[in-house]
Amino acid sequence: MSDQQRTVFTIFGSTGDLTYRKLLPAFYNLSHRNRLAEDFVLLCVGRKNYTTEQYLEIALPWLKKGVRFNFTQEAYDAFKKHVRYVVMDMSDPGQYVILKKDYETIQASLHLYYLAVAPEYFEKVARSLRDAGILDDATGHRVIVEKPFGKDLQSAREINRTMTEIFGEANVYRIDHYLGKEMIQNIMTLRFANGMFESVWDKDHIDFVQISATETVGVENRGPYYDQAGALQDMVQNHLFQILSLIAMEAPKSLDAKDIREKQIQVLRNIEGLSKEEITQSLVLGQYVASRDHKWIAYTDEEKVAKDSLTETFAALHVTLKDPNWTGVPFYIRSGKRLRQRATYVVIGFKRQHNDLFAAQNPSQDLLLIKIQPEEGIYFRFNAKKPGYGSEISRVSMDFCQSCNFDNRINTPEAYERLLDEAMSGDDTLFTSWQQVETTWQFAQVISDARNEGLIKLHPYPAGTDGPQAAHDLLMKDHRRWIDYELSEYSETLQHYPND
Numbered sequence: 001m002s003d004q005q006r007t008v009f010t011i012f013g014s015t016g017d018l019t020y021r022k023l024l025p026a027f028y029n030l031s032h033r034n035r036l037a038e039d040f041v042l043l044c045v046g047r048k049n050y051t052t053e054q055y056l057e058i059a060l061p062w063l064k065k066g067v068r069f070n071f072t073q074e075a076y077d078a079f080k081k082h083v084r085y086v087v088m089d090m091s092d093p094g095q096y097v098i099l100k101k102d103y104e105t106i107q108a109s110l111h112l113y114y115l116a117v118a119p120e121y122f123e124k125v126a127r128s129l130r131d132a133g134i135l136d137d138a139t140g141h142r143v144i145v146e147k148p149f150g151k152d153l154q155s156a157r158e159i160n161r162t163m164t165e166i167f168g169e170a171n172v173y174r175i176d177h178y179l180g181k182e183m184i185q186n187i188m189t190l191r192f193a194n195g196m197f198e199s200v201w202d203k204d205h206i207d208f209v210q211i212s213a214t215e216t217v218g219v220e221n222r223g224p225y226y227d228q229a230g231a232l233q234d235m236v237q238n239h240l241f242q243i244l245s246l247i248a249m250e251a252p253k254s255l256d257a258k259d260i261r262e263k264q265i266q267v268l269r270n271i272e273g274l275s276k277e278e279i280t281q282s283l284v285l286g287q288y289v290a291s292r293d294h295k296w297i298a299y300t301d302e303e304k305v306a307k308d309s310l311t312e313t314f315a316a317l318h319v320t321l322k323d324p325n326w327t328g329v330p331f332y333i334r335s336g337k338r339l340r341q342r343a344t345y346v347v348i349g350f351k352r353q354h355n356d357l358f359a360a361q362n363p364s365q366d367l368l369l370i371k372i373q374p375e376e377g378i379y380f381r382f383n384a385k386k387p388g389y390g391s392e393i394s395r396v397s398m399d400f401c402q403s404c405n406f407d408n409r410i411n412t413p414e415a416y417e418r419l420l421d422e423a424m425s426g427d428d429t430l431f432t433s434w435q436q437v438e439t440t441w442q443f444a445q446v447i448s449d450a451r452n453e454g455l456i457k458l459h460p461y462p463a464g465t466d467g468p469q470a471a472h473d474l475l476m477k478d479h480r481r482w483i484d485y486e487l488s489e490y491s492e493t494l495q496h497y498p499n500d
């Protein structure tokens with residue numbers, strides 16, 4: 001680490017899926033890259049009665065599976081030296097004296113607390129730390145919280161009030177791990193470092209934007225969490241709205257977190273189409289049922305999911321922006337589980353040329369595809385003359401694959417690795433502000449109210465397909481279709497366009 005102060009990083013919820021699958025491998029990677037000082041301590045708090053050795057033994061298979069570099073004994077030994085497991089029930093305020101004693105022996109000058117626990121514990125942990133006198137000293141204290149930030153608008157506001165009162169807004173780091181992804185950060189570079197793209201980035205040139213995050217997996221072992229959250233809360237209101245705001249924001253004054261966030265918030269506040277009156281026309285929710293070949297079971301038959309659950313496993317939205325730069329441009333957003341294909345990507349469809357020179361050859365629409373996962377890269381499809389006589393047109397492409405090159409993979413930190421590193425360095429550029437979170441909860445609240453009033457239907461779709469028919473109808477109304485990630489399977493957009 002560049003700063004010389006002794007750092008202790010405490011994880012609450014250290015025996016959970018998030019810690020085993022993401023946080024510990026991220027710390028191994030940081031250790032491997034010499035990003036942890038010799039005296040750095042990773043304090044893993046859990047109520048299970050393990051010794052540090054037993055805890056590390058349980059974590060070992062997760063590390064072997066999850067680390068970015070080749071797993072070696074030497075690197076593991078170096079990582080292991082930092083880890084201490086502390087038996088303590090974080091939900092019991094009386095037990096924080098245990099933690100206080102530990103901190104007194106460690107004598108750190110910077111504390112980070114990662115709350116890898118359900119949001120109902122956030123306030124309790126924060127208050128218990130304060131009441132135990134742990135936050136009294138002159139050392140720095142930062143807290144890192146995970147989505148979901150609450151379970152609705154009101155609980156999110158209450159949690160935020162407590163966290164900012166106890167730690168101060170500047171010390172609350174709200175993780176949206178999508179912001180740690182390389183291609184998400186690349187969206188700003190693509191737009192603002194290239195005159196070619198930025199000069200056509202408006203309603204006069206862009207016909208539509210599609211943002212998709214489709215998964216082939218079901219709820220896996222996360223039934224209790226997912227059944228409360230659903231696709232909107234799990235994916236759309238945080239990760240996909242982040243992408244939307246990066247695609248549609250005006251150029252910020254600088255690359256400072258404050259300036260970038262200001263422009264992102266402006267986009268979120270300009271979203272139209274999700275009011276209670278419009279929602280039946282702009283939102284489709286779905287839930288997967290068993291696949292036709294019986295390979296996949298229905299969502300309601302998944303482990304730890306209520307048999308009569310009405311939670312959506314698929315959401316598709318059509319929104320517009322109240323912004324003169326984007327008047328009339330539709331933004332289509334969708335996300336779901338147990339779909340045909342795993343992919344996260346953005347498609348920008350450009351308007352057709354307004355001249356008849358090649359009308360007979362029916363040129364295709366130019367498309368810019370920003371691939372976020374599984375591959376990272378940028379793909380541009382355009383028209384060129386077919387070689388030979390005549391003026392026939394063929395579709396050609398330029399393809400930049402950021403993640404194909406092995407050196408790129410080795411040099412690219414994983415999202416959590418990058419975010420933990422930045423939180424320890426005190427750089428909050430890649431974290432979300434309360435205003436961003438609050439604005440998206442406001443949409444979630446309108447949708448939840450509309451559902452409670454029975455205004456929104458839940459459409460079933462067979463597992464392993466492209467989602468409910470209603471999601472396709474949402475675009476058909478505009479004479480468009482969802483565009484596929486697999487280049488060979490691009491769905492043709494329908495014959496005519498409103499701007500033709």
Ligand SMILES: NC(=O)c1ccc[n+]([C@@H]2O[C@H](COP(=O)([O-])OP(=O)(O)OC[C@H]3O[C@@H](n4cnc5c(N)ncnc54)[C@H](OP(=O)(O)O)[C@@H]3O)[C@@H](O)[C@H]2O)c1
Nearest residue numbers: 013014015016017018047090091116117118119146147148
């Ligand atoms: N998993 C992910 O990939 C992911 C991604 C983004 C956000 N999140 C969010 O992060 C949080 C944690 O997720 P997770 O998947 O890791 O959950 P999890 O596997 O259920 O783990 C929860 C952790 O909290 C501890 N815990 C629960 N109740 C407790 C109590 N009353 N007292 C003390 N400890 C308690 C558990 O300890 P025991 O082992 O002793 O029960 C465990 O360490 C959730 O809010 C989730 O929504 C998770």
